[in-house]
Amino acid sequence: MTEKKSIAMAGLTKGRVETLTDSVFAIAMTLMVFNLRVPEVPAGSVGWELSRKLIGMWHEFTIYAISFVVLGIYWIGHHNHFHWIRKTDRKSLWINLAFLFAVTLIPFSTILVGRYPEQRDAIIFYGVNLALVGLLLYVHLLYATGPAGLVDPAMHPQVIRLAKKLILTGPAACLVAIIVAFFHPRVATLLYLLVPLFYVFLPGVDRRISRYARTED
Amino acid sequence: MTEKKSIAMAGLTKGRVETLTDSVFAIAMTLMVFNLRVPEVPAGSVGWELSRKLIGMWHEFTIYAISFVVLGIYWIGHHNHFHWIRKTDRKSLWINLAFLFAVTLIPFSTILVGRYPEQRDAIIFYGVNLALVGLLLYVHLLYATGPAGLVDPAMHPQVIRLAKKLILTGPAACLVAIIVAFFHPRVATLLYLLVPLFYVFLPGVDRRISRYARTED
């Protein structure tokens, strides 16, 4: 009866939440490229004129790549988290929508910091945006694994603890970058570059998760 | 045989209607952010110049957030409604497409009211758009739960009545806001802000729905 009741209560399965989320991520990822403006060169220009201009855009390409990787991190995070979700309710949906709202702001922040790479304010805005995305995913994890009980009961407490730590690393690093931005804007930008690398090459995380899964058998 | 006949008649399952709807919502939600133009500051500007300009955009951020929440409300409404849908037919598809058409106009209305926040005409246009979205979802609910019989027969009459009331609250509030806009544009804008809050913190709705579900067992 439990499942029937939960369906009657919310009437929402996780399938559509995932489709909406995947689409929002896909659009945010793809549309940032439309802010890369094709450089202008005179019609009859010869030599490496156009290449020079394209290389001159390296900063915009880099910030685009970073934002893409950041979106990738949070998409994987959302995917990992929702793998354990069994049902949804109204509150869970609104937390997820707030998370998506913060995600849709990333292209704006990216363009902002892409245009003003050395302005402290832009770097802080970018950091606050990224931190917000991470915090909202954290809030959803907290809510779903809490009394609402939306996750699979088989989810090992150690896996939950690890997931929480993993998700909080992002906002924590952003906080550091924001503080650093007051003194050394360039160093802060570097930090944004390091965080993605940390996530991509997550040292041993999957091994630890699989250890808990093994002991569980 | 009933199901086989219905499939032969319409040849349409609800899966693709949901995918189309989710995608349209995802695009409308994500693309509004591309109308937030990055502010212009002189290259060598110092202090909080950029921050001041960003804070000066508070009105555009607010209206974006409202529209996002409104889209969220109707997405959840559509999701809740389609949870009960068992089959579709040609009329149902066209009502849903009309609903999606009104949804795609929301980014336009949002930009309009974002640029002319104090203009009565913009506030009315926005209200008419939002009311239209709600009314078309209501029309679909009316049609699906009516003689066409597209919903699960297990859907409790009280749940249907509650869903109808819930969906009509939005257009009703928009009507009030439109009337108020003739006299106090600013108050009307405030009303648009209150309606989302009402939906997000729906007082006790899920509890009442679950009560009917329980008595049903």
Added chain:
Amino acid sequence: MTEKKSIAMAGLTKGRVETLTDSVFAIAMTLMVFNLRVPEVPAGSVGWELSRKLIGMWHEFTIYAISFVVLGIYWIGHHNHFHWIRKTDRKSLWINLAFLFAVTLIPFSTILVGRYPEQRDAIIFYGVNLALVGLLLYVHLLYATGPAGLVDPAMHPQVIRLAKKLILTGPAACLVAIIVAFFHPRVATLLYLLVPLFYVFLPGVDRRISRYARTED
């Protein structure tokens, strides 16, 4: 073994073709609205200045609505057709991609005819685009129901015949509109308006299809 062989041959189920198609339609439908430019009025303008400008855009709204409905027609057509599809092969995928290519051109044609509503050339371009979409869907139907045998063998020959006639009506009407455009551009525009209406209120089609389905039982 037949199914296993077909999977080995193409390695493609219809699920992803449908997702790609639904997404392309959703984007084309939603993005056309971003070409509706918010009208410019002086900051302190009073009275119905903004409303007058919005009403002055009626032509753009109309052409947007028509294109939306046309996309809706072909989406429903694609949906109805793919309901019967059991497997895909490389040729089928490329016909479908050509169909999607023509679909992605509709926003361009719509903007073109929206800006030059009385120009014969724009009206012809629009008609050729719409006709192309319909013809490519027809080609896919022809291929899938032909020797390739991609549809469910239970699909009644009468349903196939009816589907073919239905799909060809669109391109046929476009051909008439294109010819008329040489003499009376305005009348041609009217024709584009009538075709969608014909499809939306398809007289008795579902009844006839269900009749064949019934005799089939």
Added chain:
Amino acid sequence: MTEKKSIAMAGLTKGRVETLTDSVFAIAMTLMVFNLRVPEVPAGSVGWELSRKLIGMWHEFTIYAISFVVLGIYWIGHHNHFHWIRKTDRKSLWINLAFLFAVTLIPFSTILVGRYPEQRDAIIFYGVNLALVGLLLYVHLLYATGPAGLVDPAMHPQVIRLAKKLILTGPAACLVAIIVAFFHPRVATLLYLLVPLFYVFLPGVDRRISRYARTED
């Protein structure tokens, strides 16, 4: 236990990877058309003025069509490849995201080469972009069929070998086009046109794949 462990390790099924990929492709395919700017003609222009301007855009239409077909090739390639995928892990997801990143750059490259069709630099940039997409798909195939063992064990070694050869043809052709671009930019453009044709009319590939499938039975 193997499957359970793999779920615990990655927590990721292939469904959402496919949805994300399909959406990114749909957006990239659809949005390129928004760079086709509607030509400007005087309000009262008569004759074939508008048609002449539209025909004058043939180059932009051609490059759009080529990019669309190229995206279609890689979408089909990805689809064929993922048909055999049974599970995913973190590394596989990041290779796929890198692949998608290269895909999102195609609209930019397309606009670039559409505006500077005779500039060597633009032609090289376009070629490098296309080659990158192909190479990253190749890397994923290599990884998934390698020690990670993400593909169905029933995938015949000959099918793997054929798939690898097929995917590498694209980057190889791009390399040739890039070299040619240094001497004859126009010939290089022609090469980009030939590669898609080769893929669309893949001579006998499906027949060979099905042969291996048959011997397998």
